[in-house]
Amino acid sequence: MKTTKVAEMLGIDAKTVTNWTSNPELNEFFSLPARTDSKARTYNEDDVLVLNTIRVLREGNMDWVDIAQRLDDNYRDSQLPPSALLVNTTTALATYNQLGLAQQRITDLETEVERLRGEVERRDEMREEIGLLKGFLRANGIDPKTGRPINESK
Numbered sequence: 001m002k003t004t005k006v007a008e009m010l011g012i013d014a015k016t017v018t019n020w021t022s023n024p025e026l027n028e029f030f031s032l033p034a035r036t037d038s039k040a041r042t043y044n045e046d047d048v049l050v051l052n053t054i055r056v057l058r059e060g061n062m063d064w065v066d067i068a069q070r071l072d073d074n075y076r077d078s079q080l081p082p083s084a085l086l087v088n089t090t091t092a093l094a095t096y097n098q099l100g101l102a103q104q105r106i107t108d109l110e111t112e113v114e115r116l117r118g119e120v121e122r123r124d125e126m127r128e129e130i131g132l133l134k135g136f137l138r139a140n141g142i143d144p145k146t147g148r149p150i151n152e153s154k
Contacts, residue, residue, distance in 0.1 A: 001043045009048065010055050011083035020054050021047075025064040029071045053077040 007014040021030050021041065029050045033042040043051070056077045057067045080097040134144040141150050 001048065003041050003043070006043045006048055006051060009080065009084040010052055011081045012055060017043075017051060020051060023064060025068045026050075026054065026071065029068075048080075049076045049078060052080055055081075 001009075003014045003017050007017045010017070018041070020026060021034050021043075027035055030047050031044050034044070034047045035041075050071060053071060053076050054067055056079075057070060062070075078096070079100070082101075084097055137144045138150070142148070143150050
């Protein structure tokens with residue numbers, strides 16, 4: 001994958017991708033094709049994970065030495081930003097991320113369905129109670145619509 005596509009996926013500038021890849025503290029965590037000095041850098045899925053991890057840790061204001069230590073400890077953040085969904089790519093990483101987002105959406109929708117079921121149940125209970133109250137009023141000679149005695153409401 002080319003630098004511009006990786007940058008697009010991660011929602012960062014292409015120059016930032018190149019700078020991070022060239023950073024002496026981080027250089028060792030990238031594949032050889034990503035580290036080349038030419039303008040024809042290519043990034044594989046592991047490189048994208050490393051860049052995404054750097055992006056996340058930099059957002060938390062972590063310094064380069066600490067980021068390198070986390071990468072050296074094999075920490076990788078696979079939660080790509082939403083911008084990754086907008087990039088036309090067929091990499092397994094992007095597909096995995098799309099699956100994760102879809103699963104989260106399903107979970108959110110299931111929660112919403114349960115909430116709505118509870119609301120419908122409460123409304124049904126209220127309708128039943130209203131029916132009982134109307135019956136009680138009628139049994140006591142009161143028109144439920146007007147609140148007046150039945151023989152006066154006509």
